[in-house]
Amino acid sequence: MNCLRVGTGPTLVLVHGFLSGLAYWEKQISLFSSRFDVVAFDLPGYGGKADVIGLDSVDGFADYVLERLDEMGIDQFHLMGHSMGGMIAQEVALKAPERVIGLVLYATGPMGSLPGRFESIEESIVRAETQGTEQVAHDTVKTWFSDGEGDPDFAGGMALAERVQTQTYINGLRAMAGWRSLERLNEIEAKTLVLWPDSDRSYMWQQTESLWRGITGANLAVVPQAAHNIHLEKTQIFNLLVLDFLQSDKVKQRRLALNECI
Template identity: 50%
Template sequence: MTPLVLVHGFMGGSAQWNAYVTPLENQFSVVAVDLPGFGANAHLPPIDSIGGYADWVIQHLRDLRLGMYHLLGHSMGGMIAQEIARRDFERVDRLVLYATGAIGVLPGRFETIEESKKRAAEDGPAATAHRISATWFLDREAAQGFEHCAAVAAQSKLAAINAGLDAMHSWSGEQNLSQIRQETLVLWGDRDRTYPWSQTHMLWQEIPKTSLAVVPGCAHAVHAEKTELFQLLVSDFLE
């Protein structure tokens, strides 16, 4: 059984997948990481580059003695996954790029990275967690999965928030998409407020071996908004 590694995004954590990937755990050995500064690893010093996060995950998986594995990256985790797929290409079997893009500075983002840093400093981590998490869902705070998502995000301290924003601000993987060798699924909710269609289209067109899944009526958290469909799409692709 090939393990499935899940890499969360900005202000995420391994707990964000709780209750949403249970059927996948029946098919794969699921390894959900917590990036330094986030989730269960909020006590660790954060990293301020996408490449640095990728190297940390690769070393973490080696410490776990994983051989070949499937890789799924969500949001900022999708940027990290792109770097992992290139750097650890001999061990990454299939790749899922979920609600993500090829550049860190997004013209269509719900707010600029500079504005996010400014507001995080003014409002504090708890309020930032609440505000950012609301953008993940089509129904914002009224969404069923919002409270859980916000609780995971609230584990992030200001230093990790700034480091994650800096990492995205300084990264672009656009020039490296043709180097991704794995069979890849690009998965996107059609109402995503963070990553516009232009980014999804770029991944789909520029990565040599891609399939595309666009889920209607979802924002940035397809796994929480349309859980069964998310599970079906991922499991079908990986098998």
């Protein structure tokens, strides 16, 4: 299975990040689907679609998301993106501003070069090209958890990462490195929540602050003692913050305004 749609209500589209898949949302689906029509699918090259080579541009991934939603007959929707998926979500919001109602961006940023990352993207690419992805993927996923390999969700994260082909791994890094939205953030019209785990080793505060200050009217939530996979480590806090935002009056007003324009 590489696509999931469950629940009733306004549509909420979930876009996963690098080396992951729709299985990453296991701790969100039950609660979110009680309030939303939740849609999640594996991006090309990841999860249940790991048999194909992943795309090498964030723009291409954004087009893929929009095409899938068109196929499903989904016009307007809330959108949540994690990590590389947050970059893809930004691009979707820029490409189709009239379709995105509420936008949640977490553990992500507007600079694909990932300044301050535990190792540079270029270093990770060289390691993958010369050594394969087994060790570099392990080192990457380990940084996504505060307790590293000791986190109970580490094994699941590694299981998804190990599915990814070497060329998909390299393409994903190149997609991020070649992308940037920093100068376009003020063009995002969706009501936005920027959520940052303060122990993230992939996206530093500089990235989060740029999103928060660059997107007009964006809200900010900082969660202490949480690493990159905050939705797994601090599930209850994360879920409540997301639901509170998406059900807020400001997001409802955005939805009403969009409907009046149709």
